[in-house]
Amino acid sequence: xxxxxxxxxxxxxxxxxxxxxxxxxxxxxxxxxxxxxxxxxxxxxxxxxxxxxxxxxxxxxxxxxxxxxxxxxxxxxxxxxxxxxxxxxxxxxxxxxxxxxxxxxxxxxxxxxxxxxxxxxxxxxxxxxxxxxxxxxxxxxxxxxxxxxxxxxxxxxxxxxxxxxxxxxxxxxxxxxxxxxxxxxxxxxxxxxxxxxxxxxxxxxxxxxxxxxxxxxxxxxxxxxxxxxxxxxxxxxxxxxxxxxx
Amino acid sequence: xxxxxxxxxxxxxxxxxxxxxxxxxxxxxxxxxxxxxxxxxxxxxxxxxxxxxxxxxxxxxxxxxxxxxxxxxxxxxxxxxxxxxxxxxxxxxxxxxxxxxxxxxxxxxxxxxxxxxxxxxxxxxxxxxxxxxxxxxxxxxxxxxxxxxxxxxxxxxxxxxxxxxxxxxxxxxxxxxxxxxxxxxxxxxxxxxxxxxxxxxxxxxxxxxxxxxxxxxxxxxxxxxxxxxxxxxxxxxxxxxxxxxxxxxxxxxxxxxxxxxxxxxxxxxxxxxxxxxxxxxxxxxxxxxxxxxxxxxxxxxxxxxxxxxxxxx
Numbered sequence: 001x002x003x004x005x006x007x008x009x010x011x012x013x014x015x016x017x018x019x020x021x022x023x024x025x026x027x028x029x030x031x032x033x034x035x036x037x038x039x040x041x042x043x044x045x046x047x048x049x050x051x052x053x054x055x056x057x058x059x060x061x062x063x064x065x066x067x068x069x070x071x072x073x074x075x076x077x078x079x080x081x082x083x084x085x086x087x088x089x090x091x092x093x094x095x096x097x098x099x100x101x102x103x104x105x106x107x108x109x110x111x112x113x114x115x116x117x118x119x120x121x122x123x124x125x126x127x128x129x130x131x132x133x134x135x136x137x138x139x140x141x142x143x144x145x146x147x148x149x150x151x152x153x154x155x156x157x158x159x160x161x162x163x164x165x166x167x168x169x170x171x172x173x174x175x176x177x178x179x180x181x182x183x184x185x186x187x188x189x190x191x192x193x194x195x196x197x198x199x200x201x202x203x204x205x206x207x208x209x210x211x212x213x214x215x216x217x218x219x220x221x222x223x224x225x226x227x228x229x230x231x232x233x234x235x236x237x238x239x240x241x242x243x244x245x246x
Numbered sequence: 247x248x249x250x251x252x253x254x255x256x257x258x259x260x261x262x263x264x265x266x267x268x269x270x271x272x273x274x275x276x277x278x279x280x281x282x283x284x285x286x287x288x289x290x291x292x293x294x295x296x297x298x299x300x301x302x303x304x305x306x307x308x309x310x311x312x313x314x315x316x317x318x319x320x321x322x323x324x325x326x327x328x329x330x331x332x333x334x335x336x337x338x339x340x341x342x343x344x345x346x347x348x349x350x351x352x353x354x355x356x357x358x359x360x361x362x363x364x365x366x367x368x369x370x371x372x373x374x375x376x377x378x379x380x381x382x383x384x385x386x387x388x389x390x391x392x393x394x395x396x397x398x399x400x401x402x403x404x405x406x407x408x409x410x411x412x413x414x415x416x417x418x419x420x421x422x423x424x425x426x427x428x429x430x431x432x433x434x435x436x437x438x439x440x441x442x443x444x445x446x447x448x449x450x451x452x453x454x455x456x457x458x459x460x461x462x463x464x465x466x467x468x469x470x471x472x473x474x475x476x477x478x479x480x481x482x483x484x485x486x487x488x489x490x491x492x493x494x495x496x497x498x499x500x501x502x503x504x505x506x507x508x509x510x511x512x513x514x515x516x517x518x519x520x521x522x523x524x525x526x527x528x529x530x531x532x533x534x535x536x537x538x539x540x541x542x543x544x545x546x547x548x549x550x551x552x553x554x555x556x557x558x559x
Contacts, residue, residue, distance in 0.1 A: 002350075002353065002355065003350070003351055003353065006347060006350045006351060007351070010336075010347055014336070014338075017338055078336075078337060079336075081330070081332050081333065081334045081335075082334050082335060082336050082348075084299070084330055084332070084334050085328060085330060085334035085348055085395070086348075086351060087299055088297045088298075088299065088323065088326070088328040088330070089323060089328075089348070089351035089352060090319075090320040090321070090322075090323035090324045090351070090352065090353075091351055092320065241301075242298065242299040242300070243294070243299055243300045243301070
């Protein structure tokens, strides 16, 4: 446990020393919310509703993009070589990839909580008394994204390939899920396609909690994302090979 | 001497290409065993298998009498110090932070960790720069820190994979001196390189590896002795002396005689004491000798003879 904690501390500290990751998970999200809110405010009866919509959708999009933090933490060029030394030490392979998942999750979660606090100060509605449920759901969702990022690295053995494929994948599910604009009003076919995206499910559950005081979706989100994380960890255990670092 | 590590019939293929072909060797306690071979010979593959970073197709590794299996891997790795070929350091951290982190992975903590790190930094001559970030270091200093991170936890066996690649001669000498110090402290070292002069300087024993096979093994003296069959005499004559061109082949053991201006190069079979007859032949022809030099076999020539190619081809 002591060794795992040492690796975890190092991974977390490496993430917090990376300005690109910090900006991508904080400033970028806020700027996108402001831009999209401003551009679409005319489409809403109350201009603030546009900001409310994009605050939630980009928070979810940011959580999905958290997978890229994990690929960076796991196989980024400057980190890969020291990781090789960790692999040569008597730590075993589980702490190597699990600490990257945990560190990426915690890093993303802290920054996204910070973004949420800034949004709250700016007057964005994040559920009022139900806010705690939102923050609770973010935990397994963020972790599953990080686990997916690490799994992609284990499968593709290369940060660039894993990040490219993940970025494309996240963009597609975010687009289909209505993170950029809702597809519900564009016909029944597109609305049906939209439903296959996990982002759509998350947006619906988050809005239900925030605006309808409806908590029925919370447990499924917690359960599905936890099960998905467990599957990713199992996949990593099966696919992670030390020689991928060589 | 006592056996520390024994490798038996190790084989490894990549996509049908056999990179290690049934190699076996052992490392004795306290020795510096140099694995010598050109790029692509199989040195790093051997090291990576020894470190458990790479699987093997067949073969066994025995450490201190125990076969290294999955269940023993952690205990085995605890005894090893690893100096990878690439610099495995966090550039944004200080020398001390790097050494602390990598040493803590071997379970050291508290004052034991502090002492071990301090000792390793002192060994690497980096005490004054302990607080500086690695990115401000020269290539040689980074290499030294790379070694410090490998030895701080007092390993029994240090595995060094080409630890002097790309550094200046001064830093290389510092590293070679450090290796001698480690050996004097009783640490066993497995050292891979394609620099012949390093092998000459530090090795207790040498294994020459090429195309995944061990082609020679022994001390440097023994290798030279066993392999060298020829000796070369470079004879320089006084200016204006007549240069004899005939008769050399009549001298027992002479294989080749070449003259160029006032210089004669004679290749003779080793073990044949014929220099006096060669000198007489030159004197009888009325020539005056200015200088005679005999060329001893180097490991470079040994390697060339064994493999038919130069080390750094």
